[in-house]
Amino acid sequence: MSRLASALAFLLLGAAPALAQDVNIAVGGAFTSLDPHFHNLTPNSALTQHLFDRLLEPDADLRPQAGLADRWEATSPTTWEFHLRPGIRFHDGTPFTADDVAFTFQRVPNVAGSPSSYAFFTRPVREVVVVDPLTVRFVTDTPAPLIPAMMQGLPMTGRRQGEGMTTADYNSGRAAIGTGPYRLVSYTPGDRAVLARNGDWYGGPVAWNRITYRFIGNDSARLAALKAGDVDLIDQVPTRDVADLARDSRIAVFSKPSLRNIYLYLDGWRDQTPFVTDHQGRPLPSNPLRDVRVRHALSLAINRAGIVSQVMDGQAAPSGQLLPAGSVGHDPALLPDAYDPEAARKLLAEAGFPQGFSLTLHGPNDRYVNDAQILQAIAQMWARIGVRVRVEALPSSAFFTRSVRDEFSVGLLGWGTGTGEPDSPLANLLATTDSSRGRGSTNRSHYSSAGFDAALDRAMGTIDLAAREALYRQATGIAMRDQAIIPLHHQVNIWATRRGFVYEPRSDERTLAMSLRPAG
Secondary structure, X not given: OOHHHHHHHHHHOOOHHHHOOEEEEEEOOOOOOOOOOOEOOHHHHHHHOOOOOEOEEEOOOOOEEEOOXXXXXXXXXXXXXXXXXXXXXXXXXXXXXXXXXXXXXXXXXXXXXXXXXXXXXXOOEEEEEEEEOOEEEEEEXXXXXXXXXXXXXXXXXXXXXXXXXXXXXXXXXXXXXXXXXXEEEEEEOOOEEEEEEOOOOOOOOOOOOEEEEEEOOOHHHHHHHHHOOOOXXXXXXXXXXXXXXXXXXXXXXXXXXXXXXXXXXXXXXXXXXXXXXXXXXXXXXXXXXXXXXXXXXXXXXXXXHHHHHHHOOOOEEEOOOOOOOOOOOOOOOOOOOOOOHHHHHHHHXXXXXXXXXXXXXXXXXXXXXXXXXXXXXXXXHHHOOOOEEEEEEEOHHHHHHHHHOOOOOEEEEEEOOOOOOOXXXXXXXHOOOEHHHOEOOOOOOOOOOHHHHHHHHHHHOOOOHHHHXXXXXXXXXXXXXXXXXXXXXEEEEEEEEEOOEEEOOOOOOOOOHHHEEEOO
């Protein structure tokens, strides 16, 4: 066969991806920054993971693996020691050393304007000791058994590259210099990043020479781009299309149950809240969400099974707590509230609202799977108990900015965990807000419970896993009985590729070029 005929046969068989050097990826979650410490948001974490490594790297099930550190050990109940791999360099050729770890810990709590800080990962460490260029020691005030798990959530930056730099310097590319498998070529906020292979990466050769990592928020447009061959991999596959795609020989679908809990936060601890009124639009004398009976009524009025079957097309599981069944800290006794609109109406009447009230329900329209449709479904369900709802679904960039400013009364959010345990959602979503301890950074409900905080503190200082899990369950039970948030469901993470590619699905929802490989 001639060389030309061989080439034609190769193309006709559609085998081109096996030898591809460039790859195009489209994600449905808007990334907002190249600063790896600016916003603890999954789309940001996924994008910056291509550029910045961690001391330990999470596998697809969030189990810590060797990363920039190849060995780690607890040398005392309050001391962890990490030994760095020799020979690792930043993209500009600068060696990576223990001093860069110390710099990262200094930087994280001081990132200006962070909507959701990474300080949760650094706060347990009282002192970072640079033992030598390849050894770093973390000293804590109390036992901190989750330090290794936390280190897989903390990207490492360099002192030479980042000292004195702002988030704007990272977004411009000036400071976006890591040790990761890819280097930055260009970045257009809200649109795309172009990355090139780092041939000196410690992990060895990666599959792709060049990556175009795009944001396409519209589900139909993202799917159309895949079918047209404009992109090779998409995430957040529309649940309604999964069955048809699975039958399409041109497409491969990959999925994995998620650790992400989709939930509603309720401003139930402020005396006044801005988006709750009577049915004539007049302010109420006090905030009805402060009454646990009202919060419970709103939960009972949600048909979670209906949302899972009708909105999520079965690609989710109803939730009554933070993490799904099988996870550390999950309590089998904490079941989702059963749909009971009659009981919900009775609770509203007991709380003094027999005719209900009106509110605006806020949330993103381009962040979570079917987020806008979930909002509409809840609005219809609440209308049946006399709570009239106006839905305002916003682009995630606008929603997150405004929610950080406490502008909303009830909002839709999602949260997973970077450690495989409920420490992160418990500490960030439900703990009493205390910036000095890195607690409550995303506590939009303004929930505060001394009993919850005490149980969480004990859990995070308990080395024995069984004892720690019991304390997690205790803390979770307190918050769920208080209706601090309203859990809705745990979604399933779904990706699709063109034929000729294979994607390793991840429980943490991140879309990574490192998890994509040629088939065969």
